[in-house]
Amino acid sequence: MSTKRYCYSCDLKNDSKLIAEYKAYHAAGNAWPEITKSIKDAGIVDMQIYLTGNRMFMIMEVDETFDPVKKAELDAINPKVQEWENLMWNYQQELPWAKDGEKWIPLEKVFQL
Template sequence: MQRHYYALDLRDDAEAIAEYERWHQPGQVWPEIIASIRASGVQEMEIFRTGNRLVMVVQMAAGQGISREAAEPDAKTLAWEALMDRYQQRLPWAQAGQKWVPMQRIFSLADA
């Protein structure tokens, strides 16, 4: 298994953060979005929050890259992304058009 880690910020607004979290509760993410994520080869995905910073952990089969970004998004995915965009803000170092920024591992106890 391969894990990929990404970071993104939410607008620093308690009400917006609470609403974003409600959208991510079980049964709230649109089924088409869940199907799209799974179809892209993602085996597991988790999002963690501290303050307004999000970290997303994506687990893929060994040797498999994330293909979701390369695929042309459908109308439902575009609608979901527009909805989530109301709550999100880009990291200052994100590339143009980039939402979730890949994180680089800098330490592993297994390698120490």
């Protein structure tokens, strides 16, 4: 099985209390089971989020079944995913160059060893 990597970035609100709460929601075992199920069901085999200051970087490893358009469509009709996303917007903010309502922005690979 071959995998493909997607990388994204998003900012948190620059507030240490909100950042701590966001990290607590994402600590091992704390993400809602419906959210991790929707991630895995979409063909995402590994997902990691890194944080520096209030800027986050997400790395996703996906299998050949992953389709980002289909994932977005499924998320839009999943009430639990929408509840989670609305909750996370309390902590997140758009990057300055994001389009209106755009949360996680794809990263451009500029170097590979």
